[in-house]
Amino acid sequence: MPVMMNKDLLQFHLQGQNVSYIFHVMENGQLGQLYYGKKLRDRADFSHLSKRETRVASSYIEEDPSFSLDLIKQEYPGYGTSDYREPAFQIQQPDGSRISNFTYRSFELVKGKPELPSLPATYVEKEDEAETLLIYLEDAYTNLALTLMYTVYHDRDVIVRSSSFKNNGDLTHEIKRAHSASVDFPDADYEMLQLSGSWSRERHIHERRLMPGVQSIQSTRGTSSSQHNPFLALKRPMTTEHNGEVYGFSLVYSGNFSAQVEVDHYHTSRVTMGINPFDFSWKLNGGEHFQTPEVVMAYSHNGINELSRTYHELYRSRLARGVWRDTERPVLLNNWEATYFDFDEDKLLNIARKAKKTGVELFVLDDGWFGKRNDDKTSLGDWFVDSAKLPNGLPTLVRQINDLGMMFGLWFEPEMISKESELYRKHPEWVIQVPGRSHSIGRHQLILDFTNSEVVDYIYERMAGLLTESNIEYVKWDMNRYMTEVGSLQLHSDQQAEVPHRYILGVYDLYERLIAAFPHVLFESCASGGARFDPGMLYYAPQGWTSDDTDAIERLSIQYGTSMVYPLSSMGAHVSAVPNHQVKRITTLDTRANVAYFGAFGYELDVTKMSDDELNQMEHQIDWYKENRTLLQYGTFFRLLSPFQNGGNETSWMVVSQDQKKAIVGYYQVLAEPNPGFKRLLLHGLDKEQEYCVSGYKETFFGDELMSAGLQLSSGYDGSQTGGLEESGDYSSHVFVLTGVDQGRGDKS
C-alpha cells in the first residue's frame, strides 16, 4: 500500500520502496509537512514529528502564538499571511489582492497515474505500478480550487508532484506564480548540486553548501537551456556516490523554469520548483483550469549514484515512449561535421557508401538540404528540398540510401524562421515579437510563434508531407536560439506574459502529433547541442544530442554530469574528426570511441577522408558496439571516478547487465603522469559471488574482489606490461569487458 492515511487526523503517508513522505491537514485547514526521508513504518499518528516551537513571529491564529506560518513546514505555501519565505504560488484577484487561503476539502486515491493534459509526464503501464493521491483544496473567498497531485510508485523511490488551479467563479484571476511543488526540510545541513554550464560545456556538476537566503537556478531563455538543467539535488555534506542521503528534484518541462532553495532564519530549507515566475503570468477566466508540469522527486540514502539509477530507470521506461523506447538504437553517421552546408547528392552518397561498409546503420542528413540554405543566414521555414543540391529530390536520395541497406534520417529546425526566407516574406506576423520594437537576432534567425495554432499546423503539414513522401526513419529536431522580445501578435495584451509557456505547449503539441502520425520514427532532440536536454523532451524524443562539443575529453565532463539524471540510451554520443572542431584537441580514434560508446553511438566525420587503417578501426568499433549495445544502452550505470574531483585527471564509469554476468568499464586519463602512483579502480554493481574474466587480464576475479580490492590499473612505468592499461600518453583510455567465466571471454579489440 504506497498511500496510507489516517482519515480522522487527515494525515497522508506516501511510501515508496525506501522512502516516506508524510503530510497532514493543519488546524487552519491548510496542508502541513510532517516528514520526507528514509522510509518510516506506518502508524496512526505522526503529528509529533513536527512539534511546533514558539518564536517571536506573526501568528495566523490569534489564540495560538505558535501558529505562525513562518515557523511551520508546509506543503504548498502562499505569501502574505505570516509566512515570509518564497511562496509556491501567488494569484492576483480582480480587487488587486494577492492573498489566498486554500483549505482542504477532500481527497481521492486513484490507481496508477492520470495523464497531465498537454504536458509531458511520467506514466504507468499497469495500474498497480503506482497510486496517485489527489488533494482537493478551495479558497472559498475567490472560488478558486487547487488540486495537489502526488504519485508514488510501488517499487521505486520516487514521488511525483504537480498542482493545478481551477477557477470555479466568473471573475478573471491572474496566476502570478504556480510552482509544481514546494518541500520544507527541517534543517539546512545540505549541499545543493546543480548541472550548469553553457553551449559546448553543458551540465557540469556544481556543488555549494546551503547558505541563509535563496540559492537558485533558472532559465529565462524560452528553453530549459544549457546554462542550467531543470534539476537540483540536496545532499548531506558527507554524502558520496555510494553512501549517504540525497534528494533529487527534476522538472519534466522544457521551458523557462526556476529551482531554488531558501534557507530561512531558523535554518530550515524550502525547495521550490516549477515554471519560472519571472516574466510569467496566466489569466484564469471563469471555468478555466491551469496545470503545472510535474516534479519528479527521487530519494536515496545510498548516495548519488543510486539516485541517478532511480532517475535512469524511471525516465528510460516510464517517461520515454514509443517503439524506440526499448529498441536498440542504430549506429548513425551524421554529415554535419563532415560537410557542414557544402554537399550535394554525390558527396552524400559517397559518404554513405563508405559508412555502410564500416557497419553504419543510419545515415543522417543534417542542416542545409532545404530552401537556399548554403549558410546559416537563410531559409529556415522553407521546408522544401534545395534542388540545386539534391536535383533528384529527397525521395530519390532516401531510396538510394535505403538501397545501400541503411536507414535515412533528416534534420529539421521546426520552430525557427530565417528573415531571409519565403515564409518570412509571406508571414512576418508569425514571429515571436513585440510590436514597435526591433528584433534581436540569434544565428540570423527568428522564432516562430508557436502560441499560434495556425503556425503549428503549417509546420506540421510541411514535416508530415516530407515524412510521408520518403522513408524517413529518424528526425533530428534542432532549436538554435533563445527567445528575445517575447510577445505574440495573436494574443491579447494581458496575455503577453503567457507566451513562453504557451510556446512550449505548442512545441509539445507538434511533437505529439508527429509521433502519433509517425510512430516508427526515432526522434532525437537537439538545441545547439544540449540546450534543451530535459525530461520534457525525453517524453517525445527518446534520445537527445548531448552537446555540440564532440571532443572526447570535454565529453567526459558533459556525459558524466548528464548521467546524474539521464540514462545512457538518451545521450547521443558521436566520434568526430581530429583536430576536434570545437577545441582543436587531437585524441586517438580509440579514445573518441571509448567515450562515445557510453551513449547512443554514432559518427560525425567525413569517412571519405579516413585512411584504410582508420576505416578498419571504425569497422571494429561498430562491430564491438553492436555486440554490446544492449548493455551499453540499457544496462545499469555506475559512476566510478569523477572528472569534477581530485583535479579531474581521471574519469571512470561502468555499465552492468541485468543478470550481472557482464559489465563494461570505461577508464579515461586526461594527462599522462610521470612515475604514477599505484592505482586500483573499485568497481560497482557486480555479483559478489560471480567469477569474472576481465579483458586484458590473465587472472579471473570474483565480484567481491573487484568491488572491494579493485582492479589494478597501473602497470610498470618502465614500459613492461603485466596487464591492465596498455596505452600511455595524454588522453588515454581503456575499456574493460567483464564476463562471467561461465559466459566465455568478451575481450575488446
Ligand code: DGJ
Ligand atoms: C546545431 C546542432 O547542435 C548541430 O548538431 C547541427 O545540427 C547544427 N545545429 C546545424 O545547424
